[in-house]
Amino acid sequence: MILLVDHKDSFTRNLEHLLSDFEEVVVLDRLEATEVANSEESRMVVFSPGPGKPADYPETQALYHQLRGKKPILGVCLGFQLMLEEEGARIVRQPQVLHGVETEIETDPESVTYAGIEPPVKVGRYHSLQVESSSLSHLPTGIRTTARDRIRNVPLSFEDCERRLFGMQYHPESFLSNHGHAILANVIHYCMG
Numbered sequence: 001m002i003l004l005v006d007h008k009d010s011f012t013r014n015l016e017h018l019l020s021d022f023e024e025v026v027v028l029d030r031l032e033a034t035e036v037a038n039s040e041e042s043r044m045v046v047f048s049p050g051p052g053k054p055a056d057y058p059e060t061q062a063l064y065h066q067l068r069g070k071k072p073i074l075g076v077c078l079g080f081q082l083m084l085e086e087e088g089a090r091i092v093r094q095p096q097v098l099h100g101v102e103t104e105i106e107t108d109p110e111s112v113t114y115a116g117i118e119p120p121v122k123v124g125r126y127h128s129l130q131v132e133s134s135s136l137s138h139l140p141t142g143i144r145t146t147a148r149d150r151i152r153n154v155p156l157s158f159e160d161c162e163r164r165l166f167g168m169q170y171h172p173e174s175f176l177s178n179h180g181h182a183i184l185a186n187v188i189h190y191c192m193g
Helices: 012-019 058-067 078-087 133-138 180-192
Strands: 002-006 025-029 044-047 073-076 091-107 121-131 144-149 155-160 165-168
Touching: 002 012, 012 025, 012 180, 044 058, 044 078, 044 180, 058 078, 073 078, 078 091, 078 121, 078 155, 078 165, 091 155, 121 133, 121 155, 165 180
Parallel strands: 002 025, 002 044, 044 073, 073 165
Antiparallel strands: 091 121, 091 144, 144 155, 155 165
C-alpha cells in the first residue's frame, strides 16, 4: 500500500488516481498519518503538494525524520521542498510565480527517475517557491539533482537511491507532464520492486 499524506491541495486526488495505477493508495491528512505511515502495511509514503511553505507543516517534517532511511518516500511540489529543506537546502521565493506552466526540463538519463524516458520531458509546474541552487552544497552527498529548469537552472527533481528518497518540484500527475506516468513507474518500481 502507498500512503499519500495529504496537505489539502487540489492536486492530491489527481495524484492518488495516478498512483493507484501501481498499488492500492490510502489518503490521510498529515495530522492523522503517523500511525499508518509507521505500520507494515505502508510500503511507500508520498508527501502531497500543498499551499504555503514547508515550515507550515511541522507534523510532516517530524514524519519525514521518523521514516527517512526506513521507508521509500516521494515528495511532490511542497513534499519535494520539505524533504530538501530538512536535508539542508534553503527554500526561497522565486522571481516568477509558475502556476499552470509547462516547462521542458533537462533530465539525467542515468538516473532511476528518468531511465528509458526519451526527451523532450515536459512538466507541469505550480509553485511560487524554489530550492536555492547555491544551498545544494549543504545536502548529503547521496542526494543528486536529476532534473533542472533549462533556463533558470533551478533543481526540479532529486533522488537518493540508497535511502530511497525521491522528489519532484513539478506535478507528474498534471496533464502538462508528458511522461508523468512513466516517471512515477520508474520511482515506484525501484522503491517497491
